[in-house]
Amino acid sequence: MRHVLRPNHGNLALRLSWRVSLLVLITLFLTALIGFRLPLWVVLGISIIVGVGTFLFIRWIVARRIARLQTKLAKIGEDDATPSTNTPAPLRDELDELNELAIEANQRILYQMQERERVEHYRREFLGNVSHELKTPIFAIQGFAETLLDGALEDQRVRRAFVKKVLRNATRLGNLAEDLASVARIEMGELSMVLKPFNLDELIEEVSESLESLAADRNVTIRSAVPSGLPPVIADRSRISQVLSNLIDNGIKYGRDGGLVEIIARPVPDGSVKISVVDDGIGIALEHIPRLTERFFRVEPSRSSKLGGTGLGLAIVKHILGAHNSQLMIESLLESGSTFGFTLPTADA
Structure with a gap:
């Protein structure tokens, strides 16, 4: 069972003040014993005044801030890690620093709670x-x-x-x-990568040939445009093959009858090569483009199911390219086709 902190206001000040009063009273009695005679009521009065003053002083300087700290810790114990709206005050002493640490801990716990809720929502959605x-x-x-x-x-x-x-x-x-x-x-971070130079034109030809049967069934033509003398790129050949297969496969599935899917490779000024897969298919609305690489996201679920897609292809493409320090670039307009591109470093760079 979790122990929940409950604020106790004033206890520290009360305990310290009566101890100080007792100390003053003993001091005055000892003073009287060595020759300084004071009336009893004066001794008691001084002790009471010092005790009350000590109580008020400690309550004002120490106890209020400890009470605020207790309140923050009590909220954390009750899973009420609400964000602080107060402007941080200048640090005056150790208690102020302790309060600031409590606020920071509260904010970290709030972030962790939100992250936990996000992961749990994602888990339920994924399952x-x-x-x-x-x-x-x-x-x-x-x-x-x-x-x-x-x-x-x-x-x-x-x-x-x-x-x-x-x-x-x-x-x-x-x-x-x-x-x-x-x-x-x-x-799980188990995506093995073997980065070696290879000829991009040969890989594009291999992937295109493996998908020719599917393209023929859909009455779609696959064409490549790779300039001669293109330098070798450095990447994991099998993973880039997987990327190209996914992108070309999508271009075929969502292409028009009698349409075209073109794979273009061009050197770019920064010393890398840009690969683009261009189709003249149905296109994608702008509002859907940011979600295309989400798992199981489909613009048209019924059409995608009929075409046999799993809804994971572009998510896998995104992660593979991320492992190559690259990213998937998407351009598309409804009824005007789509372009999916990425860059790879060359062996000469």
Whole structure:
């Protein structure tokens, strides 16, 4: 059980004042014993006056400030770490310094409480999103399997279509599990990085070829524009491959029928290379751009679910680029396409 402090006003002053009064009384009696005779009422009067004066002095100088300190500590003990609105007074002595330390501790606790609430809110939201993302393909697989068992197995055309849908949802589950594992590794600081020089044009060609089948299904063309003589860049090749795959994949999924996704690489004056993935798709409203790299954020949830996205791709891209001291730059307008870009240092820089 937590012990909660309760302010006690004046106790210190009272205890000190009667001790001082007693000390004065003893001193006067001793003085009388060695020859200085004073009437008893004078001795008692002086003792009382000194005691009352001591009480008022200590209460004014010490006890009030200790009481304020007690009040602050009591609020902290009750989880009432409210921010201080008082202007800090000049430090006069150790008690003022102690009060300032209490105020600082109060503010630190307030920040920690707010951070704890933010993390708890994020945790609940994250678990809710994961649960939703898992249930959608699981329920789809369950529904298709039950339909097949109820008699659709006899119809070859229906059977083949349903098995394809089961496979698509199973693939979606696998992608979600892989992306969640990547997010976990990133958050735990276990994102391994091997920075070596490599040719960017070769990597762009490899990633483009791996996505040609998806682009053909969507009737989207992939094209690269990399100048000859582009210097090698220094980065983790496999991680940059993951970044390009995510960006090109998004350009294909959200592109128009007969559209184009272009990967452009150009040297920039600071000695680095800027890589941009440009599409002529549906575009993104300006108010949504700041949230694009949030986990599970989707501009159009229903469309994204149909396209099989996990909602984690751009969050992973952001963290991978952050590990390379780079950042994702986004430009987009509704109905005018989007550009996702980032920079990498060259081996010559």
